[in-house]
Amino acid sequence: MPLTLEIVTPTRLVLRKTVESFTGPGKLGEFGLLPAHRPLLAAMRSGLARYLEEGKEHRLAIGPGFAQLDNDRVIILTDEVFEPEKLTSPEERDEARHAALDDRDKADAAARSWSGPTSADEFEESVLALEWARARLAALGE
Template identity: 40%
Template structure:
């Protein structure tokens, strides 16, 4: 038995494949999905999404959105998602520093802008941790 996993952001389809299992970061902790999982709709948190296919495990950084599990189909609709090999460490570090600087300098940000910057810092942190794990 297998699962079909699709990960989509507002910009693009980031991932689609037939897999054995997936571990998704949710606001209530990580959940593992195997074939035959009960139907579920859950909120995705910033974190590491792990895809198992055969003996291989692939890692993606995700943030925000929802995961829908129905039958043997898993669909993740995320604000941001990127595969490990596409993460540009220098670009992520620069974006994270800019967002942290804006947060530090901001006296009166509106709540939406504040939340956006905080999410950017969190997502950047996830990407860097993913990229640096193997060192």
């Protein structure tokens, strides 16, 4: 009995597929799911998610959110998703890569120039932006 994987964001149902396994970025570290796994509810951070469909590995970046596994059905609730597979031409991939690199450097600089507890929220924000940029790069195979 394979897994049913559903990834949803507030703006769309990203995918709904039958997969053999799923690996995702949990708050406490990466976790992998195979059929007949114990029920799980996990908080997720930005990062690289992978799933195996008919022996082929697919990679995508997902934002912070939650994952639930129950009865071999995986639900991923997340704010945003980046699918490099949807970029068909090399130019598009290049553009996405540069955008991610830019975002990473910007967020990195912002986090480094953090000026104390008064701007704790901003620090948090730049860390999130940094993680999201890294996730996209990882999905692109960097």
